[in-house]
Amino acid sequence: MALVPYDEHVLSGLKRFHNSSTTYTFSNHTIRIKQDWKELGVAAVVWDAAVVLCMYLEAGGVNLQGRSVIELGAGTGLVGIVAALLGAEVTVTDRDMAMEFLKSNVHDNVPKDLEHRVSVKPLNWGTGLQHFSHFDVILGADIIYLEETFQELLETLIHLSSEHTTILLSCRLRYQRDHNFLDMMRKYFTVDQVHYDQKVDVYIYKARKAQRQEF
Structure with a gap:
């Protein structure tokens, strides 16, 4: 969600983020994702959490066939693209300044016969929500990290x-504040850990509303 260009010296060891593109295979499709760390920062690279979520979806962690899906803080769009390949009707969202970059990745990787399943829209969390209704599935990869957005x-x-x-x-639960957000969610949702990838230290949590809540 946040487009913060980090100082390259801070994470100098993460060379893969500086590559202009990276390639994956999901749902029998080769997906080539453009990256742009220098201009757009953390939102324009593929993080491990996105790959783990794609693997979970491909393995059938939730049935996406014919379901309405929204991806929040989509960044490169990898998760939304994979959801579309798995049969979902997908709305891929991020902040306004990421739109052209996001649209480019979606356009380049969604087959022509599936383009009708995917839309790319700007969404700044907490604003303009009246333009969006309920979805069957909400996806988010590595969007729990800026406390001021919680x-x-x-x-x-x-x-x-x-x-x-x-x-x-x-x-990836890096700090106590990340756990605090999950506690915030538990006031409105049931939240359960459903997957852990030990190799990259990434968790997947599933949440559902227990009952109607007024926010």
Whole structure:
């Protein structure tokens, strides 16, 4: 969600993020994702949490066939692209300044016969929510990391979900504040850990509303 160009010296060891593109294979499709760390920072590279979530979806962690899906803080769009390949009707979202980059990756990787399944829209958490209704599935990869966005993210999750919505959040829990956000969610949702990838230290949490809540 946040487009913060980090100082290259801070994470100098993460050379792969400086590559202009990276390639994956999901759902029998080769997906070539453009990256742009220098201009757009953390939102324009593929993080481990996105790959782990894609693997979970491909393995059938949740049925996406014919379901309405929204990806929050999509960044490069990898998760939304994979969701479309798996049969979902997908809305891929991020902040306004990431739109052209995001649209380019979606356009380059969604087959022509599936383009009708995918739309790319700007969404700043906590604002303009009246333009979005409920979705069957909400996806987010590594979107729990900026404490100042937590309240708006929670408000957005509540608005987009009904009692029948499944939320999947893939994340690396780096700090206590990340655990604090999960505790915030538990006031409105049941939250369960459903997967852990020990190799890259990434968790996937599933959340659902227990009952209707007024935010």
